[in-house]
Structures are given as structure tokens and as C-alpha cells.
Amino acid sequence: MILRRTLLVACTAIAAAASMATTPAAGRSRAGATKTPGTASLHLAPAREQLSALRRRTVTSRDLLEQYLQHIARTNPALNAVATLDADGARAAADAADRHMAETGKPLGALHGLPITVKDALETRGIRTTCGSPDLSAHVPDRDADAVALLRAAGAVIVGKTNVPVMCQDIQTSNPLFGTTNNPYDGTRTAGGSSGGAAVAVAAGITSLEVGSDLAGSLRLPAAYCGVYALRTSAGIVPTRGHVPRPPGWLTSSDMLTLGPVARSAEDLEVLLDVLAAPSPADAAAWKIDLPAPKHSRLADYRVGVWPDDPRCHVDRSTRQLLDRVTELVRSAGATVDDTTRPVNLADSDRLFQRLMFATASATATDAGFADDVAAADKIPADDPSGLFLHSRTMRHRDWLRANEEREKLRDHWAAYFATHDVLITPAAPTAAVEDQTATPVPGRWITVDGEKRPYFDQTAWLNIAGHVRLPAVVMPAGKTADGLPLAIQIIGPHLADRTVIDVAKHLARRLPEPVRPPAFTA
Known part of the structure; x- marks a missing residue:
């Protein structure tokens, strides 16, 4: 098929x-x-x-x-x-x-x-x-x-x-x-x-x-x-x-x-x-964006956090081995490495991410469709996990303001973390590319991590760390599986440190194996 x-x-x-x-x-x-x-x-x-x-x-x-x-x-x-x-x-x-x-x-x-x-x-x-x-x-x-x-x-x-x-x-x-x-x-x-x-x-x-x-x-x-x-x-x-x-x-x-x-x-x-990197046209007359230069010029000078795995979203053996190799590479370059770092609770952060994501997506719902969502949400107890989507999508503005305040507090927490760390390296995804499931409706999809069936959207749990707290994040190829599929890592930095995360990626690229290229690249 x-x-x-x-x-x-x-x-x-x-x-x-x-x-x-x-x-x-x-x-x-x-x-x-x-x-x-x-x-x-x-x-x-x-x-x-x-x-x-x-x-x-x-x-x-x-x-x-x-x-x-x-x-x-x-x-x-x-x-x-x-x-x-x-x-x-x-x-x-x-x-x-x-x-x-x-x-x-x-x-x-x-x-x-x-x-x-x-x-x-x-x-x-x-x-x-x-x-x-x-x-x-x-x-x-x-x-x-x-x-x-x-x-x-x-x-x-x-x-x-x-x-x-x-x-x-x-x-x-x-x-x-x-x-x-x-x-x-x-x-x-x-x-x-x-x-x-x-x-x-x-x-x-x-x-x-x-x-x-x-x-x-x-x-x-x-x-x-x-x-x-x-x-x-x-x-x-x-x-x-x-x-x-x-x-x-x-x-x-x-x-x-x-x-x-x-x-x-x-x-x-x-x-x-x-x-x-530029202001919107309406703001361009008054201000411009001047992103800070990279934090350091040498990889040895960076303070690097590494978060290689987490019970909330375990990665497979190949990805964990990749993170271990990257950690040793960074350490051997002379950088300060903290591989016990856990800047946030992954499960709590992801739940807040989902609430805010579902809320923002409701803006374009039709009036009738939104009314149906409200009616359906009213039938689900507030503490029922199955209601996360509908309760988030239909939250009152007061509830969104409180969720947004929670986000701002989380941003403060990240800022404190980046006062002692320059960047954080994490997996990009639990595995290499998963099987294509476009012919299967989303409720019937899943991924497999070292033989264990896992929820479909676990693919993005590591990426969601940065999304709602407005942090820059680079994903870069860093290895491959035994079958030749690319494996990647994510480098997260403080808000507006876009040049820093790119710079760390540059330093790592010079030390990592060359990325594998697909056959079509030179076809």
C-alpha cells in the first residue's frame, strides 16, 4: 500500500x-x-x-x-x-x-x-x-x-x-x-x-x-x-x-x-x-531590530546545559546516544557543561503550551463551530484531562489572562536559568523520522519509541519547550541512524539570542560528522 x-x-x-x-x-x-x-x-x-x-x-x-x-x-x-x-x-x-x-x-x-x-x-x-x-x-x-x-x-x-x-x-x-x-x-x-x-x-x-x-x-x-x-x-x-x-x-x-x-x-x-529580522511596516519608521552578537567567540567559553532525556517524553536509544556524544564533544571543547540541568518541568510546560495553543487556534472558528465547542466543553468537568482541548479552546478572557500570566512567570524562570547558562541542548524529537501516517486519521496515529507505542504528538514535546515562552531555538543535523536517517538536536537560548544559538550550531557543525545528504541532492 x-x-x-x-x-x-x-x-x-x-x-x-x-x-x-x-x-x-x-x-x-x-x-x-x-x-x-x-x-x-x-x-x-x-x-x-x-x-x-x-x-x-x-x-x-x-x-x-x-x-x-x-x-x-x-x-x-x-x-x-x-x-x-x-x-x-x-x-x-x-x-x-x-x-x-x-x-x-x-x-x-x-x-x-x-x-x-x-x-x-x-x-x-x-x-x-x-x-x-x-x-x-x-x-x-x-x-x-x-x-x-x-x-x-x-x-x-x-x-x-x-x-x-x-x-x-x-x-x-x-x-x-x-x-x-x-x-x-x-x-x-x-x-x-x-x-x-x-x-x-x-x-x-x-x-x-x-x-x-x-x-x-x-x-x-x-x-x-x-x-x-x-x-x-x-x-x-x-x-x-x-x-x-x-x-x-x-x-x-x-x-x-x-x-x-x-x-x-x-x-x-x-x-x-x-x-x-525587521519591524513590521507600521513600526519601521520609528525603530529597527539590532540583535545582539553571539555571547562568545569560542565554544570553550560557553556555559552549556544539556537535557538529554525525560520521563515525560523518553527518546529512543539512537537519540540518547546522540545526545551523549554531543555532550562529550562540547565538554572536550572546553565548554562548561551541566548535563543534570532541568530548567522546567517538561510535563507542566507542555500542558501550558497546549492550553495557549488551543486558545489561539480558536480565533478563526466559525460562530456556529465555536458555539458547539462551548456547549461540548460545558459537559466536561473542569479537571477532566479529556477536556483539555475544549476547555482551552473556549476559555474565558479572564482565564486566558491568567494562563498568559503563568507564561510570563515561566519566561522569568527561563531568564533566571539563562543567567547561569548560555544555551540549552535538548533532543529535537524522540526518534528519527517516523512512518508516514497521512492516510490515517489523527486519532488512530501513534509513534513507536524503542518498541513502545507512544502518543502521536510526542513528536513535538521537546520542541514545545521554546514555543510559548518566545525563545529562539535552532534544530541542526548531528548524526544518523543505522539506516541512514538524519538525527537532530535542538539548541535553545534566551530571548533575542538568535545569533548565539546559531553560533553554537556553527561551532558544533565544525566538530560533528558531515550531514548525510539524500540521493535527490545531487540527482
């Missing part, structure tokens, strides 16, 4: 890719890159090398784009990472970038002429934006999401949109419009979600950079499963207007949502962070 489904998805994707290619827009050297490709395969180089070549004019944006389009044609049918391709619009933008450079001798911006893809939850002017929902199958925005506008202002060339689950409401990536996005290492495993298409595109060399979104690990889980880097940015440093959901046209978004970069190296995360 898995083979039949995979072949069906691949065939559907081939047909869709052929159609999209002719349809107008409407419709690792060390630290993460492979050995530097020649000009003819520059699209596989790190983003910073591509940008350098574009500025030196040793390659044109149009030539680089054509390399990408050919690679997409070869690899996307089997992966189904790109949902909507805007080849014509991208060619026009690349040509405009080349003309500008020829006429002025200056780049358009930090991303001058760089072809990239964008998650199909971010509105893109003139390019179909569906968020995987049939209700938005014909939605072509006339305005960019604020983050997309920042990309264009920096000179990026938007090639297309990457696949998501319907309205980003799953941690696997599949929808009725475009089908399932396949893990590039093993087609029977999930790519994660909701930024599954984004992570697969980066892993497979379809793009060097992506912008994804993260509420409950939606950016970091796919990165962990696909062997790439991702940064959940500190809350408030990247504008989120234009992210679906909320519905198109809304000016607000979830108070727990952040946008951040996906890349194949920590250095490339920083390239995109420098573009995305």
Missing part, C-alpha cells in the same frame, strides 16, 4: 509539475555544505557562495535560476516538495536583477538574484497561495506577506511555493490539492510538518534557503526529519502578517507563531535571518 501510494503521489506530482511549469503565476568545506560545486551546479552550493558569485557576476541570476528549474524538474516529481511553480515570474525577476546589476554595478540587496522558494502558508503577490486548502485553491493574493516583501526588497527571486498540510494543521505534510510530500531519505517516512515541503526542498537542493513558520514545531520538526537546519526566531523579530492561517486579509496572527529560515548550514541561517 505504501508503494502504491508513493507511486500515485509521484505520478500526480509529475503531472502537476508539468502543468505548473507552463502556467502563469496565478494558478557543505565544513559547516554544512558539500564540496563546493562548479559554476554549472552552483545551485547546490551554500547560499552565501551563490550570493558571492552573483555579486562578482561570475554567474547571472537567470543562469542560476535555470539550474534550479532543471533540478526541480528532475527531483520534485518524486518528492512533491514544490506545490506551485512560478517559472515565468521567476525568470522575469531574475532578468530584472541582472539588468539592475549591469546598469548600476550594485546588487539589489542582501539576497540579490538568489532563487528561493517560500512556504505555501505565506501570501505571495501574484502567486497562488493555498495553504493546502481546497477553499483557497484559486487564491492569488494582491499583496505579499510582510516577510515575503522583505525577501523581495532584498532582491530574492521567488521560484514557487512549498507544500503544507491543510491550513498547517498537522505535523505531516499532505493535502487534497497537491498530495503528500515525501521524506527525501525514505519514502515510507514522514517529512514532518507543517513546513514539510520547505525542509524537503532545502534538503534536496531545490532551494538553498526557505522561510517556514513555527507554532508547535512546524519548522523544526521537518528540519530534524530531513537533515537540515532551522531557526525558530525569538517572538517579535520577524513580522508575521500575511501568514495563513489566519485567513487571507487578517492583519493579526497567532501570538505563538514565528517565522524563520531553513538552510543546509548554520551560516546560511544567518544570511536569511539578517533579512527577516
Whole structure:
């Protein structure tokens, strides 16, 4: 059945890719890159090398784009990472970038002429934006999401949109419009979600950079499963207007949502962070975002907490061994290591996370649907664990204010922790990529950890630590299983220490084995 489904998805994707290619827009050297490709395969180089070549004019944006389009044609049918391709619009933008450079001798911006893809939850002017929902199958925005506008202002060339689950409401990536996005290492495993298409595109060399979104690990889980880097940015440093959901046209978004970069190296995360970290347009006249430099320049100077496992969400043998190796690596580098650290109670933190997540998701419920939720919640005792979803979703504003106060106290607790620790390293997930279960309704899904059946959403329990308390967190590849699947760790830092968590990832990448790359990367 898995083979039949995979072949069906691949065939559907081939047909869709052929159609999209002719349809107008409407419709690792060390630290993460492979050995530097020649000009003819520059699209596989790190983003910073591509940008350098574009500025030196040793390659044109149009030539680089054509390399990408050919690679997409070869690899996307089997992966189904790109949902909507805007080849014509991208060619026009690349040509405009080349003309500008020829006429002025200056780049358009930090991303001058760089072809990239964008998650199909971010509105893109003139390019179909569906968020995987049939209700938005014909939605072509006339305005960019604020983050997309920042990309264009920096000179990026938007090639297309990457696949998501319907309205980003799953941690696997599949929808009725475009089908399932396949893990590039093993087609029977999930790519994660909701930024599954984004992570697969980066892993497979379809793009060097992506912008994804993260509420409950939606950016970091796919990165962990696909062997790439991702940064959940500190809350408030990247504008989120234009992210679906909320519905198109809304000016607000979830108070727990952040946008951040996906890349194949920590250095490339920083390239995109420098573009995305900006105030919203309404605030840009009065202030700017100037993130602090990394806390230290040497790994030996860092004070590192390591939380390798927890009874609330045990990790499997491979992941625990990975954390043990990373711990010894950090200690051997001379850093101060605290591997008994437990900054919060994982179960209590996760429960608060869930309450706040369920509450914020209620904003877009229909009046009738919300009324039904209220009626159903009233029938469940307040202390009944089975009522967590409904009671959280329908809580009164006074109850939300108290939950938010609990969050602020937890943030204070984290601030006190980071007064004595610079970063915290944790697992990214309990296991490597789990089996794809997109054909099974969520209530029937589970994961297996060392032979033990565990709840489906345990996949994100470690990622949720950072989400509601607005902390930056990098997920990076740090090893692999005996079967060759990527294994990842998470690096969490204090609020606004985005450059610090990236810096620690850079130091670790120089000491860890090179990440395994999927076959599609050099296809």
C-alpha cells in the first residue's frame, strides 16, 4: 500500500509539475555544505557562495535560476516538495536583477538574484497561495506577506511555493490539492510538518534557503526529519502578517507563531535571518531590530546545559546516544557543561503550551463551530484531562489572562536559568523520522519509541519547550541512524539570542560528522 501510494503521489506530482511549469503565476568545506560545486551546479552550493558569485557576476541570476528549474524538474516529481511553480515570474525577476546589476554595478540587496522558494502558508503577490486548502485553491493574493516583501526588497527571486498540510494543521505534510510530500531519505517516512515541503526542498537542493513558520514545531520538526537546519526566531523579530492561517486579509496572527529560515548550514541561517529580522511596516519608521552578537567567540567559553532525556517524553536509544556524544564533544571543547540541568518541568510546560495553543487556534472558528465547542466543553468537568482541548479552546478572557500570566512567570524562570547558562541542548524529537501516517486519521496515529507505542504528538514535546515562552531555538543535523536517517538536536537560548544559538550550531557543525545528504541532492 505504501508503494502504491508513493507511486500515485509521484505520478500526480509529475503531472502537476508539468502543468505548473507552463502556467502563469496565478494558478557543505565544513559547516554544512558539500564540496563546493562548479559554476554549472552552483545551485547546490551554500547560499552565501551563490550570493558571492552573483555579486562578482561570475554567474547571472537567470543562469542560476535555470539550474534550479532543471533540478526541480528532475527531483520534485518524486518528492512533491514544490506545490506551485512560478517559472515565468521567476525568470522575469531574475532578468530584472541582472539588468539592475549591469546598469548600476550594485546588487539589489542582501539576497540579490538568489532563487528561493517560500512556504505555501505565506501570501505571495501574484502567486497562488493555498495553504493546502481546497477553499483557497484559486487564491492569488494582491499583496505579499510582510516577510515575503522583505525577501523581495532584498532582491530574492521567488521560484514557487512549498507544500503544507491543510491550513498547517498537522505535523505531516499532505493535502487534497497537491498530495503528500515525501521524506527525501525514505519514502515510507514522514517529512514532518507543517513546513514539510520547505525542509524537503532545502534538503534536496531545490532551494538553498526557505522561510517556514513555527507554532508547535512546524519548522523544526521537518528540519530534524530531513537533515537540515532551522531557526525558530525569538517572538517579535520577524513580522508575521500575511501568514495563513489566519485567513487571507487578517492583519493579526497567532501570538505563538514565528517565522524563520531553513538552510543546509548554520551560516546560511544567518544570511536569511539578517533579512527577516525587521519591524513590521507600521513600526519601521520609528525603530529597527539590532540583535545582539553571539555571547562568545569560542565554544570553550560557553556555559552549556544539556537535557538529554525525560520521563515525560523518553527518546529512543539512537537519540540518547546522540545526545551523549554531543555532550562529550562540547565538554572536550572546553565548554562548561551541566548535563543534570532541568530548567522546567517538561510535563507542566507542555500542558501550558497546549492550553495557549488551543486558545489561539480558536480565533478563526466559525460562530456556529465555536458555539458547539462551548456547549461540548460545558459537559466536561473542569479537571477532566479529556477536556483539555475544549476547555482551552473556549476559555474565558479572564482565564486566558491568567494562563498568559503563568507564561510570563515561566519566561522569568527561563531568564533566571539563562543567567547561569548560555544555551540549552535538548533532543529535537524522540526518534528519527517516523512512518508516514497521512492516510490515517489523527486519532488512530501513534509513534513507536524503542518498541513502545507512544502518543502521536510526542513528536513535538521537546520542541514545545521554546514555543510559548518566545525563545529562539535552532534544530541542526548531528548524526544518523543505522539506516541512514538524519538525527537532530535542538539548541535553545534566551530571548533575542538568535545569533548565539546559531553560533553554537556553527561551532558544533565544525566538530560533528558531515550531514548525510539524500540521493535527490545531487540527482
